[in-house]
Amino acid sequence: MYQATWRHTTWRFGDLRTLLAKATPLRSGDVLAGIAAASAEENVAARMALAEVPLRRFLSEVLIPYETDEVTRLIIDSHDRQAFATVASMTVGEFRDWLLSDSATPALLAQLAPGLTPEMVAAVSKLMRNQDLIMAARKVTVVSRFRDTIGLPGRLSVRIQPNHPTDDPRGIAASVIDGLMYGCGDAVIGINPASDNTAAIIDMLCMLDRMITRLAIPTQSCVLTHVTTSIEAISRGAPIDLVFQSIGGSEALNTSFGITLAMLKEGREAALSLKRGTVGDNVMYFETGQGAALSADAHHGIDQQTLEARAYAVAREFKPLLVNTVVGFIGPEYLYSGKEIIRAGLEDHFCGKLLGLPMGVDVCYTNHAEADQDDMDTLLTLLGTAGVNFVMGVPGADDIMLNYQSTSYHDSLYVREVLGLRRAPEFEAWLTRMGIMDPSGKLTSDHPSQALLAHAVGEAA
Amino acid sequence: MTNGDPWALLRSYTDARIGLGRAGSALPTSEVLKFSMAHAKARDAVRTPMDWTAIERELAALALASLRIASAATDRDSYLRRPDLGRVLGSESRQMLATQVRAAPELLLIIGDGLSSTAVAANAVATVGALLPFIRRNGWPLGPVLLASQARVALGDDAGGMLKARAVVMLIGERPGLSSPDSLGAYLTWEPRVGRKDGERNCISNIRTGGLSAAEAAFRINWLLREAFRLRLTGVRLKDESSYQLDAPPTMPAIRESI
Numbered sequence: 001m002y003q004a005t006w007r008h009t010t011w012r013f014g015d016l017r018t019l020l021a022k023a024t025p026l027r028s029g030d031v032l033a034g035i036a037a038a039s040a041e042e043n044v045a046a047r048m049a050l051a052e053v054p055l056r057r058f059l060s061e062v063l064i065p066y067e068t069d070e071v072t073r074l075i076i077d078s079h080d081r082q083a084f085a086t087v088a089s090m091t092v093g094e095f096r097d098w099l100l101s102d103s104a105t106p107a108l109l110a111q112l113a114p115g116l117t118p119e120m121v122a123a124v125s126k127l128m129r130n131q132d133l134i135m136a137a138r139k140v141t142v143v144s145r146f147r148d149t150i151g152l153p154g155r156l157s158v159r160i161q162p163n164h165p166t167d168d169p170r171g172i173a174a175s176v177i178d179g180l181m182y183g184c185g186d187a188v189i190g191i192n193p194a195s196d197n198t199a200a201i202i203d204m205l206c207m208l209d210r211m212i213t214r215l216a217i218p219t220q221s222c223v224l225t226h227v228t229t230s231i232e233a234i235s236r237g238a239p240i241d242l243v244f245q246s247i248g249g250s251e252a253l254n255t256s257f258g259i260t261l262a263m264l265k266e267g268r269e270a271a272l273s274l275k276r277g278t279v280g281d282n283v284m285y286f287e288t289g290q291g292a293a294l295s296a297d298a299h300h301g302i303d304q305q306t307l308e309a310r311a312y313a314v315a316r317e318f319k320p321l322l323v324n325t326v327v328g329f330i331g332p333e334y335l336y337s338g339k340e341i342i343r344a345g346l347e348d349h350f351c352g353k354l355l356g357l358p359m360g361v362d363v364c365y366t367n368h369a370e371a372d373q374d375d376m377d378t379l380l381t382l383l384g385t386a387g388v389n390f391v392m393g394v395p396g397a398d399d400i401m402l403n404y405q406s407t408s409y410h411d412s413l414y415v416r417e418v419l420g421l422r423r424a425p426e427f428e429a430w431l432t433r434m435g436i437m438d439p440s441g442k443l444t445s446d447h448p449s450q451a452l453l454a455h456a457v458g459e460a461a
Numbered sequence: 462m463t464n465g466d467p468w469a470l471l472r473s474y475t476d477a478r479i480g481l482g483r484a485g486s487a488l489p490t491s492e493v494l495k496f497s498m499a500h501a502k503a504r505d506a507v508r509t510p511m512d513w514t515a516i517e518r519e520l521a522a523l524a525l526a527s528l529r530i531a532s533a534a535t536d537r538d539s540y541l542r543r544p545d546l547g548r549v550l551g552s553e554s555r556q557m558l559a560t561q562v563r564a565a566p567e568l569l570l571i572i573g574d575g576l577s578s579t580a581v582a583a584n585a586v587a588t589v590g591a592l593l594p595f596i597r598r599n600g601w602p603l604g605p606v607l608l609a610s611q612a613r614v615a616l617g618d619d620a621g622g623m624l625k626a627r628a629v630v631m632l633i634g635e636r637p638g639l640s641s642p643d644s645l646g647a648y649l650t651w652e653p654r655v656g657r658k659d660g661e662r663n664c665i666s667n668i669r670t671g672g673l674s675a676a677e678a679a680f681r682i683n684w685l686l687r688e689a690f691r692l693r694l695t696g697v698r699l700k701d702e703s704s705y706q707l708d709a710p711p712t713m714p715a716i717r718e719s720i
Contacts, residue, residue: 028542031542032542032543032544032545162477163477164475164477165476168474168475170474170475171474171475171477172475173474174471174472174474174475174477174479175475175477175479177471178471178477178479178480331636332541332542333541333542333543333544336541336542366636367500367503367504367506367507367636367637367638367639367642368507368541368576368636368637372500373496373497373500395477395478395479395481396477396478396479396481396488396492396496397478397496398477398478398496398499398639398640400475400476400477400638400639400640403636403637403638403639403641404638405500405639408478408488410481410483410486410487410488413483413486413487414486414487416486417485417486453467
């Protein structure tokens, strides 16, 4: 039992799961699940009660039973008590104060990560305002490597997302070339395929591999298909850089995705066996998003933000190159408005970073959400300030396959310019060599790269 | 073309917004306005209430009777926030169906507004019209066409279950994309009843000008219906053997559920 008293009113919360849900800043998904605070006052009272909970409590009161959920087992079994020692005596409220203080240095936060559980991080995020989420996340540097170095301070990488409704290789190549001309693509060139046919997936992988090899681009490719399809493709000799998978924070959700932790391990080992990385061996790309568990009826009465943080425990077990929270994709029944999407994006980025993940955010919305480009500009600017590792680059912000709006190639130029964010160092050098960028970091727009165009036209022919 | 502007060639391979040019780091004004108009069309598709009077008139011209029903979602806002309400009949509609529809139809046709009234206005009657000759040839008795407001796909389970229909075809406005605010979906469910899973339906997507034509859609709906009546099922075990790709992208499971 948890409680808070304010003046003459006492609020009681039966268990940690209920307390976390009631303390969460209001969003439509928790209302839909029937677990949100019933009033603004109850919401704040729950935060007051949560602020008093010792961090240790999260190690003894698990949200989904250890016996029935392999994500819980992973969280508990991999918890590093030694790393936890720094904050072991704190309450959630004290932890917030400490995170925002000068005592919480980047070096200390990096050491602390394995000592934190997703529930501790989710809990503290519920006591934080947007500026707190930005301030604390900004202190954490998480670097990952495959063919270039992603996540260095002052850097921002971009995924080229060249989707096409029928996976037309010429259409995809055209969108990739366009993206490279804007200096995008240092996070990954990653296609969401329309098809789940293994032969078609392999064709796309070969096309991207040809482009990366011929043009000597220091980046990696990915076709975002099911882990089992990637494993099958590897066994057929496909040139796979990164193995992709959507993951969630409960075993039931992962079952609905058709995966187990063992399958992720097998996928990672298969990709590692190819030894295709040049500067590092982070070979996994994960995507997550608040609301997925509720939509799959796999939420166990836990709020969507806490479940999202639990997905990050799954991610960190497999040392990913990229973790991407697709924040506004799922629709208004989970995140109703621009305000809710912005908040969720900052929470996810903060929680992932604190847990030691190379976090990126798909800053996005659907046409039935109460959001528009202005909201995305705001979130992108905030995330750039918070030190996000990477964002999406979609031609003109319009994904013609998945039917939603994300950040565009142009948007990445904007956020680089206003915040002075540079590309991955290896990629920056390549852009200069290709004459796409001048040494000051500006695009040389009047002289489009003839090599790129020639390659595109050759690919298209 | 290859000797001219290489962008013209590249643009011919995709509808993606490539080669847009720049104003500094930003989009040129003309592109900002084009994008805004596309978003405005998609927003209007979601927000504009369905004008059923026009649909009723067009159906009458096809000699089809129709009845209006509504889900338990009372307005657009609760429809968007509460998908569960869009999946069940409102109490008035439930009562009305109980009193007004007697014979169990072999095939129940429902037109639902879904997430795009634009799609329904543009494509629903044309699809029904193209489907009618097939229905008559197969001899499937048809009840009145139900016109459903604030409808999700699964509303067909509730209505079809009440009426004891053998199969239901729900034509419904799909989640509007920037380049396709007018896309209609057709969802086929054998023996509809509350609690059917998405995997127990077949779906034909992207029915619109520039996508799948009404005639093509009707051909495929008929093909699937004949198989459904033969196998007594719909869903993942009924494979659509035409070449069109129907599956939702496997990495993004939320798409289908959001209608």
